[in-house]
Amino acid sequence: MPENLAIEKFVFKMLLRGIGVLLLMAALLYPLDWAIWRVRVASGGGMGSVAVDMTTVADLKGGKEFIFPHGTVHVACSKSIYPQEGHNPCWWVERHREDVVHY
Numbered sequence: 001m002p003e004n005l006a007i008e009k010f011v012f013k014m015l016l017r018g019i020g021v022l023l024l025m026a027a028l029l030y031p032l033d034w035a036i037w038r039v040r041v042a043s044g045g046g047m048g049s050v051a052v053d054m055t056t057v058a059d060l061k062g063g064k065e066f067i068f069p070h071g072t073v074h075v076a077c078s079k080s081i082y083p084q085e086g087h088n089p090c091w092w093v094e095r096h097r098e099d100v101v102h103y
Helices: 002-042 090-095
Strands: 047-059 065-078 098-102
Touching: 047 090, 065 090
Parallel strands: 047 098
Antiparallel strands: 047 065
């Protein structure tokens, strides 16, 4: 029985270390991503634009919905891994080309 407890402690310890390493890598990657993005912005290539379909949906009585299509809108995005200056990264916007707002 004590052997199983030792193995469980070891696995738990390694799991915590792995989570810690992942969090540390993410924390160190953000400033690096920001610095590279700022250099790209300074040279004129840090921002992009993606066409997104905008739709507003209003909930009505009886579980019905009224849909207001707004058409295609070009959304500004940052060419980076993480969101920068309030803009989502282009890789994320390209994968979410439909923007639906519910009221």
